Amino acid sequence: MKKSLTLLLVLGFITAASPQLRSPAAMDSLVERTMSTFHVPGIAVAVVKDGKVVHAKGYGVRSIRTRQPVDENTLFAIASNTKAFTAAALAVLVDEGKLEWDAHVTDFIPEFRLHDPWVTAEFTIRDLLTHRSGLGLGAGDLMLWPLPEIIGNLRHLKPVSSFRSKYDYDNLLYIVAGEVVARASGMSWEAFVETRIMQPLEMKHSAASINRLADTTNIIDAHVMVDGRLQVVAKEKGDLLNAAGGIYSSVADMSKWVLTQINKGAYGPGLEKRIFSERVHNEMWRPQTLIPLRNPGPYNTHFSAYGLGWGLSDVKGFLQVTHTGGLMGIVTQVTILPELELGIIVFTNQQEGAAFSAITNTIKDFYFGIEHVDRVKELSEKREQPFSEAARVLESVEKKVAEQRKMKRGLPDCTLFTGAYTDPWFGEVTIAVEGGRMRFRSLRSPKLRGEMFYYAGNTFVVRWDDRTLDADAFASFVLDAEGTPCRMTMKAVSPLTDFSFDFHDLDFVRRKQGR
Structure with a gap:
């Protein structure tokens, strides 16, 4: 006892x-x-x-x-x-x-x-x-x-x-x-x-x-x-x-x-x-x-x-x-x-x-x-709305990703986005195609590695391998005048993602080959 x-x-x-x-x-x-x-x-x-x-x-x-x-x-x-x-x-x-x-x-x-x-x-x-x-x-x-x-x-x-x-x-x-x-x-x-x-x-x-x-x-x-x-x-x-x-x-x-x-x-x-x-x-x-x-x-x-x-x-x-x-x-x-x-x-x-x-x-x-x-009941009911809203957002994103994967035409060439991208604070990440899958890999943070799925425009969803993170993110690419990706920004998919995953603060610049 x-x-x-x-x-x-x-x-x-x-x-x-x-x-x-x-x-x-x-x-x-x-x-x-x-x-x-x-x-x-x-x-x-x-x-x-x-x-x-x-x-x-x-x-x-x-x-x-x-x-x-x-x-x-x-x-x-x-x-x-x-x-x-x-x-x-x-x-x-x-x-x-x-x-x-x-x-x-x-x-x-x-x-x-x-x-x-x-x-x-x-x-x-x-x-x-x-x-x-x-x-x-x-x-x-x-x-x-x-x-x-x-x-x-x-x-x-x-x-x-x-x-x-x-x-x-x-x-x-x-x-x-x-x-x-x-x-x-x-x-x-x-x-x-x-x-x-x-x-x-x-x-x-x-x-x-x-x-x-x-x-x-x-x-x-x-x-x-x-x-x-x-x-x-x-x-x-x-x-x-x-x-x-x-x-x-x-x-x-x-x-x-x-x-x-x-x-x-x-x-x-x-x-x-x-x-x-x-x-x-x-x-x-x-x-x-x-x-x-x-x-x-x-x-x-x-x-x-x-x-x-x-x-x-x-x-x-x-x-x-x-x-x-x-x-x-x-x-x-x-x-x-x-x-x-x-x-x-x-x-x-x-x-x-x-x-x-x-x-x-x-x-x-x-x-x-x-x-x-009844504070237990009160807080249980209060949390239902944001949790339900987050679930709807995630369901909508997953549905759109699934629809894009079924398409045979109109999808961007993933190799267009591959390369090394650097943020002054976060350091370097690489985007690569491995075994037919587009992969995001942080060089300084081993947990931040995952598969990238096409979402819309020049935006992909990064689904982290470590599912305990509960922090999947959008990765959006900016193209230069010649249509080549030159920058990448990120933001959390779910509105309930912990603020410590400050993807929105990152501003990645693509590293030119040979540098």
């Missing part, structure tokens, strides 16, 4: 509150129903309230292959919830006088370059953390080079908006922020986070990357849906993304982190010790970049913004500090309502964000006193 840390009296299951969570059994029922509805093999949940951990428990299995149970110490990749640790690491260095939020990045990384020289000169540590660089959503995620090449090649990524004018989420600049931590502190980002944050908080099972875990016997597998069936996918094991999304932790360990956040950097008996000062804590929770609101959502939200490593908004009149994280086959959410001294942590081993939202929102409802709202 899994050990539950639920403390009934502390959780305050009073009769005036929402009936969904009046007992530990009700919490169990909520999570199990969520797993069933959204096809999630395993979930871990922790709740902290009024300075104590009132619930920390695992549900389901770590992997559909091993069927071993999830518990409160099971390790998950927390993905972009790592960003708050990177901000905190910089905050520690601000406290120590080793840098300032508004110091220029080039003061620490002289070789740092963006597309615009003026923006490069003005770019600050704060700008690295606030998603307002002018780069597009997920810019550069599709191809992650070794760190020196990322810093050297950022200048090739063209902005889509003016500097500091618009919110567009990115990962690359958090990688750069991790390098600032390293250069300002004299130790690696990984070592700094572990020695200055995790060890003082006694996050004994956690590490700054999967490669630094002391014990991997209690760790999840990542899962994705492929053709309607769950499938295990390999976990990301590179270290490049660590400062943006590399930490592995458990809900038990993350409870200590969340309590420290609620306590504004203080921890330990009597809160006598500090990771960082209240001054820098307040700066991390101060709105830096406004995020447009599409609607007020389920909690009558009036504002949304990004701070330093955290998302900020109001829910039912309370400040909400939150972040989500996602890697292939894993999604996580951390939510803090500081005025209620409430923190909610939900980790899942399947990439269905509706699952963590259903659990988090039901727990929030309990503390808000909201009754008779």
Whole structure:
């Protein structure tokens, strides 16, 4: 039997509150129903309230292959919830006088370059953390080079908006922020986070990357849906993304982190010790970049913004500090309502964000006193429309491709498009005819290889060999005055393709033969 840390009296299951969570059994029922509805093999949940951990428990299995149970110490990749640790690491260095939020990045990384020289000169540590660089959503995620090449090649990524004018989420600049931590502190980002944050908080099972875990016997597998069936996918094991999304932790360990956040950097008996000062804590929770609101959502939200490593908004009149994280086959959410001294942590081993939202929102409802709202049903129904729309798009594209394949005449000569194409950031891809099939092959990203099918005009559909990517793309060729392909652009086929597949940012130029 899994050990539950639920403390009934502390959780305050009073009769005036929402009936969904009046007992530990009700919490169990909520999570199990969520797993069933959204096809999630395993979930871990922790709740902290009024300075104590009132619930920390695992549900389901770590992997559909091993069927071993999830518990409160099971390790998950927390993905972009790592960003708050990177901000905190910089905050520690601000406290120590080793840098300032508004110091220029080039003061620490002289070789740092963006597309615009003026923006490069003005770019600050704060700008690295606030998603307002002018780069597009997920810019550069599709191809992650070794760190020196990322810093050297950022200048090739063209902005889509003016500097500091618009919110567009990115990962690359958090990688750069991790390098600032390293250069300002004299130790690696990984070592700094572990020695200055995790060890003082006694996050004994956690590490700054999967490669630094002391014990991997209690760790999840990542899962994705492929053709309607769950499938295990390999976990990301590179270290490049660590400062943006590399930490592995458990809900038990993350409870200590969340309590420290609620306590504004203080921890330990009597809160006598500090990771960082209240001054820098307040700066991390101060709105830096406004995020447009599409609607007020389920909690009558009036504002949304990004701070330093955290998302900020109001829910039912309370400040909400939150972040989500996602890697292939894993999604996580951390939510803090500081005025209620409430923190909610939900980790899942399947990439269905509706699952963590259903659990988090039901727990929030309990503390808000909201009754008779079924968040699992609500989110299940809400996701049906975009999923149905995406299915219609894919069906239409597949139908057109099938019709083109049946045609005997009028199809373009595939050899016309063969050759090498280069994007300044992504590098080189080759288009070739192999065994009568047109093939796309990325030289730097082995996963991005697939067969190309004629669609219309000068456009083909690239169907990736690795079906777990769920990111088939259009490849459209531009012809020169002589009718010869000279450029190629790409965009995702499905409207639900993850933004990290930033095909739309690529602009390939055909390499002339002999060069």
